Amino acid sequence: MKDFILKRSNSYNFYKNNYESLKQENILLKEELEKYKRVYPPKECPICGYKGIDFKPYVSVIHREVECPQCRSHERHRALWLYFHERKDLLKKGNTFLHFAPEIQFNELFRSSGMEYHPVDLNPQNSLSEEVVDIQDIPYDDNYFDLIYCSNILEHVPDDKKAMDELYRVLKPNGTALILVPINGITYERPYDKSKTFEDDQYNTPELREKYYGQFDHLRLYGTDFKDKLIDAGFKVLADDYIENLGHEIIDKYALIKDENIFECTKGE
Numbered sequence: 001m002k003d004f005i006l007k008r009s010n011s012y013n014f015y016k017n018n019y020e021s022l023k024q025e026n027i028l029l030k031e032e033l034e035k036y037k038r039v040y041p042p043k044e045c046p047i048c049g050y051k052g053i054d055f056k057p058y059v060s061v062i063h064r065e066v067e068c069p070q071c072r073s074h075e076r077h078r079a080l081w082l083y084f085h086e087r088k089d090l091l092k093k094g095n096t097f098l099h100f101a102p103e104i105q106f107n108e109l110f111r112s113s114g115m116e117y118h119p120v121d122l123n124p125q126n127s128l129s130e131e132v133v134d135i136q137d138i139p140y141d142d143n144y145f146d147l148i149y150c151s152n153i154l155e156h157v158p159d160d161k162k163a164m165d166e167l168y169r170v171l172k173p174n175g176t177a178l179i180l181v182p183i184n185g186i187t188y189e190r191p192y193d194k195s196k197t198f199e200d201d202q203y204n205t206p207e208l209r210e211k212y213y214g215q216f217d218h219l220r221l222y223g224t225d226f227k228d229k230l231i232d233a234g235f236k237v238l239a240d241d242y243i244e245n246l247g248h249e250i251i252d253k254y255a256l257i258k259d260e261n262i263f264e265c266t267k268g269e
């Protein structure tokens, strides 16, 4: 008890004697904090409402602000969330919708849309999926779907050309296919030509894939020529600048990737 009183009186004397300098220090700290906030404004997740100083890094990816600590959304989920809330017209009741590798973040939004919703995955373990489907051989008729959403799938698919042809085949004329892939350079350290997709058969182990493509199960590293690949498959690419057009404040706030864009594709009559 004696010790405690002594400590207290010491700390009281310390504050009393140093009041002015501590006050000054406090003001400086507050100013520093304000400066920091201007340079690094707090992050927000539009999906779950998380607000905080940062998002979490994700596995091997070099880019740091990836995963929301609350809902585990990544950059692409947050971008798509903003997109679907702006384009509610795409989630039209009664329309057919093919969704590859369904993600928990969109489950409620899509299921409550009243669409004929087909969540599918090659992996039977995905509990949100209702059908096992290989994107290289889609078991649906030509021109069946009004909406297709295929995000971060093609970089895992051996024959991505076949997959794009299949997506084109099952899309209705004037339907919309939203296709996303990680475009190289953003999350990757090694320098290379970003205009060309990088793929080499000799990189055929998890270690080599991780080293050259940035993730152990990626089969290539797409370049900005990805858009040409979609056009070669027959698609009209209506837009590929949604994220960029959101502006840097929104991009920073939600920690989006400017160049990992949403390719909004359609098919002529």
Ligand SMILES: [Zn+2]
Pocket: 045, 046, 047, 048, 049, 050, 068, 069, 070, 071, 072, 073
């Ligand atoms: Zn979140």
